Every structure is written in structure tokens, then in C-alpha cells.
Amino acid sequence: MHEMSVTESMVGVVLRHAEQNHATKVTRINMVLGDFSSVMPESVEFYFDIISKETVAEGAELNFRRTKLMAKCEGCGDEFEVVEYDFTCPGCQGSKTEIISGREFQVESIEIT
Numbered sequence: 681m682h683e684m685s686v687t688e689s690m691v692g693v694v695l696r697h698a699e700q701n702h703a704t705k706v707t708r709i710n711m712v713l714g715d716f717s718s719v720m721p722e723s724v725e726f727y728f729d730i731i732s733k734e735t736v737a738e739g740a741e742l743n744f745r746r747t748k749l750m751a752k753c754e755g756c757g758d759e760f761e762v763v764e765y766d767f768t769c770p771g772c773q774g775s776k777t778e779i780i781s782g783r784e785f786q787v788e789s790i791e792i793t
Contacts, residue, residue: 687731690711690787693787694709697790707741707791707793709740709741709787716762725742748781749781756772758770762782
């Protein structure tokens with residue numbers, strides 16, 4: 681059910697920008713989806729087909745660009761890719777880290793006519 685609400689929000693953003701740009705049709709929606717996001721692309725596509733019905737976004741292609749789970753060590757400042765959910769800094773072996781990417785779910789751009 682989580683995907684339904686985030687898809688509704690995404691469609692709202694797309695339709696608002698399409699209207700602001702006097703679009704007659706949204707042909708493609710480019711999304712950024714982090715590897716650590718709880719959003720499933722297949723579910724977004726399913727809900728998108730339902731929510732976008734009878735709008736200028738109906739039938740638009742959804743394109744997902746994945747981002748890796750990245751963290752930053754609070755001890756040494758190194759940024760690193762998190763592999764197998766091991767948040768230990770490979771540089772100093774520190775355990776105090778902060779996620780800096782990988783949780784994204786956002787509209788990157790839309791293509792319109």
C-alpha cells in the first residue's frame with residue numbers, strides 16, 4: 681500500500697509540472713530510485729497505470745535510474761558504497777556512519793509534448 685501513496689504524490693508532481701509547461705501529453709517520466717528505498721518499481725508501475733488514467737500522463741513510460749547505497753564515515757569522512765548492508769567504514773573501520781544516498785524516490789525529469 682506504501683507504493684500507492686508515493687505514486688499518487690509522484691503523479692501529482694508530474695501533473696503540476698506538465699500543467700505549468702502547457703503540456704498536452706507526458707510521454708516519459710524519469711525517476712531516481714535508491715537501492716535502499718522500500719519502493720518496488722513494479723508496484724509503482726501498477727499504481728501509476730491506475731492513478732494516471734484520464735490525465736495527460738496516461739500511458740507515459742516510467743524510467744527508473746537506480747542509485748547505490750552510499751554512506752559517509754563520521755570518524756574519518758570517507759564516503760563508501762555499502763555492500764551487503766555492512767555500514768563499517770572500510771577506511772578506518774569506524775561504525776558511526778550516515779547514509780548519504782540510496783534512499784531516493786523522486787522525479788528527475790519529465791518529457792512532454
